[in-house]
Amino acid sequence: xxxxxxxxxxxxxxxxIYSMVALGFNLIYSTTRFFDLxxxxxxxxxxxxxxxxxxxxxxNLPLSILVAIVVAGLIGVLxxxxxxxxxxxxxxxxxxxxxxxxxxxxxxxxxxAIIFSSQFQTLSSGxxxxxxxxxxxxxxxQLIILCxxxxxxxxxxxFLKYTRFGRAIxxxxxxxxxxxxxGINTNKIIRFVFFVSAGIGGLSGLLVGFDTGIEPTxxxxxxxxxxxxxxxxxxxxxxxxxxGAFFLGFVENFGIWQISGEWxxxxxxxLLIVFLLFRPQGLIKK
Amino acid sequence: MPYLIHLAILIxxxxxxxxxxxxxxxxxxxxxxxxxAFYGLGxxxxxxxxxxxxxxxxxxxxxxxxxxxxxxxLIGFVLSRFRGDYYALGSFGFNIIIxxxxxxxxxxxxxxxxxxxxxxxxxxxxNFSDNLPFLILTVIIAILxxxxxxxxxxxxxxxxxxxxxxxxxxxxxxxxRTAHYKLTIFxxxxxxxxxxxxxxxxxxxxxxxxxxxxxxSIFILAIIILGGLANLxxxxxxxxxxxxxxxxxxxxxxxxxxxAQMRQVVYGLILVILMLYRPQGLMGEYKL
Numbered sequence: 001x002x003x004x005x006x007x008x009x010x011x012x013x014x015x016x017i018y019s020m021v022a023l024g025f026n027l028i029y030s031t032t033r034f035f036d037l038x039x040x041x042x043x044x045x046x047x048x049x050x051x052x053x054x055x056x057x058x059x060n061l062p063l064s065i066l067v068a069i070v071v072a073g074l075i076g077v078l079x080x081x082x083x084x085x086x087x088x089x090x091x092x093x094x095x096x097x098x099x100x101x102x103x104x105x106x107x108x109x110x111x112x113a114i115i116f117s118s119q120f121q122t123l124s125s126g127x128x129x130x131x132x133x134x135x136x137x138x139x140x141x142q143l144i145i146l147c148x149x150x151x152x153x154x155x156x157x158x159f160l161k162y163t164r165f166g167r168a169i170x171x172x173x174x175x176x177x178x179x180x181x182x183g184i185n186t187n188k189i190i191r192f193v194f195f196v197s198a199g200i201g202g203l204s205g206l207l208v209g210f211d212t213g214i215e216p217t218x219x220x221x222x223x224x225x226x227x228x229x230x231x232x233x234x235x236x237x238x239x240x241x242x243x244g245a246f247f248l249g250f251v252e253n254f255g256i257w258q259i260s261g262e263w264x265x266x267x268x269x270x271l272l273i274v275f276l277l278f279r280p281q282g283l284i285k286k
Numbered sequence: 287m288p289y290l291i292h293l294a295i296l297i298x299x300x301x302x303x304x305x306x307x308x309x310x311x312x313x314x315x316x317x318x319x320x321x322x323a324f325y326g327l328g329x330x331x332x333x334x335x336x337x338x339x340x341x342x343x344x345x346x347x348x349x350x351x352x353x354x355x356x357x358x359x360l361i362g363f364v365l366s367r368f369r370g371d372y373y374a375l376g377s378f379g380f381n382i383i384i385x386x387x388x389x390x391x392x393x394x395x396x397x398x399x400x401x402x403x404x405x406x407x408x409x410x411x412x413n414f415s416d417n418l419p420f421l422i423l424t425v426i427i428a429i430l431x432x433x434x435x436x437x438x439x440x441x442x443x444x445x446x447x448x449x450x451x452x453x454x455x456x457x458x459x460x461x462x463r464t465a466h467y468k469l470t471i472f473x474x475x476x477x478x479x480x481x482x483x484x485x486x487x488x489x490x491x492x493x494x495x496x497x498x499x500x501x502x503s504i505f506i507l508a509i510i511i512l513g514g515l516a517n518l519x520x521x522x523x524x525x526x527x528x529x530x531x532x533x534x535x536x537x538x539x540x541x542x543x544x545x546a547q548m549r550q551v552v553y554g555l556i557l558v559i560l561m562l563y564r565p566q567g568l569m570g571e572y573k574l
Contacts, residue, residue: 031503034371035374035375083561083562084561085564087561092561092565093573093574094370094371095317095370095371095374095574096565096573096574097561098317098371098374099317099507099511099557099574100557100558100559100561100562102504102507102554102557103553103554103555103556103557103558103561104554104558106501106504106550106551106553106554106557107550107551107552107554107555107558108554109548109550110548110549110550110551110554111547111551113547113550114544114547114548114551117543118539118543132384142378176291220500224378224382227375231372231375254420260390262386262389262390263386263390265382265383265386266382266383266386266387266390269378269379269380269382269383270379270383272375272379273364273376273379273380276367276368276372276375276376277367280372
């Protein structure tokens with residue numbers, strides 16, 4: 001007894017956060033087939049919008065969160081309209097898109113740092129409730145993160161499977177050309193995908209902000225964990241990403257059980273490299 | 287004047303880094319984003335050897351290059367199994383893993399404290415502790431690296447690299463073991479980056495992990511993309527532009543914290559604009 005329940009709880013919380021990031025990332029990847037690294041900086045946009053509205057200007061919390069999700073979504077769309085769509089229209093290689101998205105990421109992150117300084121900030125006003133579960137402890141905000149992640153997962157799953165729009169998204173993901181031929185407005189669909197994904201990214205960023213805090217560079221870490229989760233789970237598969245996220249959460253938290261916590265990122269990447277080598281299709285093959 | 291010498295030394299060091307990375311990204315077409323790891327390995331190896339054993343700088347550099355090459359052989363072997371985006375992501379991963387080692391292997395690297403008191407090079411009674419002689423040393427080494435790179439890319443070996451970039455499968459059909467070529471150039475590139483690392487460690491006389499983060503790799507990538515992929519002079523031009531650019535921003539009069547961030551905005555903008563309008567860079571011969 002003792003540490004084990006806490007380790008399991010920590011793994012589940014980490015998995016919930018990663019799964020949200022992975023969901024958004026996977027959604028973009030499965031429709032546009034490129035690794036959108038700019039998506040990472042969107043998480044910080046979500047966190048900082050809430051910081052600006054709720055902490056600095058005293059706007060009420062639900063409204064701040066709603067606005068943050070919309071702002072994050074719009075910035076995602078903006079990146080697509082200004083950069084990615086033009087590159088796609090020119091049939092640029094995925095490497096070009098990758099480098100361009102790296103540029104978008106670097107710019108967004110630095111702009112946030114200029115506006116808000118690179119200092120670490122917290123969103124919560126301290127002292128959240130702590131619950132005991134099976135001999136471990138979980139804070140109120142962590143519980144909210146877990147519930148939010150489950151709700152987002154279910155909504156997205158239902159949306160993709162049962163709505164016309166969801167089917168159109170999957171059609172574009174399978175083959176953009178064919179989708180266009182059968183009369184789907186692919187640019188509109190992709191714009192929408194960027195909005196939803198970036199919104200989910202912003203939401204996960206602000207939740208992390210309430211749990212641990214925000215800084216302009218928070219996006220890179222979240223992004224990389226999301227990407228690793230997506231690849232470990234099976235790139236392009238929505239449920240695979242979720243599975244990969246929880247798997248990553250467990251590997252990380254149990255990995256640092258005996259050694260210091262600073263090795264977390266190294267463990268995550270070691271996991272990625274092992275998967276790329278031995279099971280590149282991921283846990284669930286699409 | 288001392289300021290200009292300082293900038294010239296930095297241009298030399300980043301020029302070497304750009305040349306080394308261009309061999310892999312520009313000539314062979316492998317998008318590697320881990321050059322800062324090898325740069326750091328060279329710097330740390332030199333720093334540890336110089337501060338603990340008092341070896342000569344040039345011997346320490348040689349050992350640093352050797353160590354980095356061995357590690358690059360292992361990393362390159364793993365990376366050679368990936369292609370395209372996965373290659374880039376895997377190389378990201380190694381940068382972060384090696385950075386973690388710099389940060390966490392406290393007994394050797396002193397972790398976030400870094401290693402101070404690294405001596406400047408001396409050889410045959412020549413002393414490079416002043417910046418002007420150090421600049422001359424840097425320029426000589428940069429020229430040697432440039433000549434070596436030029437020799438490599440103009441040789442038959444270099445032609446195979448370019449062929450790998452254009453059509454690896456066709457080359458395999460002709461019986462070339464392309465994995466060997468990719469591994470060899472990766473190791474050479476890492477070794478040259480380690481030379482730049484040694485120069486940097488001994489110039490600044492201090493190393494700490496923050497100089498070798500993932501962003502540094504992105505910066506080196508920006509240098510070669512701006513200057514031009516598969517063009518050696520382009521790498522030098524890229525280093526020249528991207529080292530001088532932030533200095534210009536400083537003259538515009540931003541406060542230092544904002545100036546540092548403005549630099550990143552500009553680097554990001556350069557990457558985006560180049561990808562949109564000129565994906566081969568200013569002097570490049572190859573589009574990603």
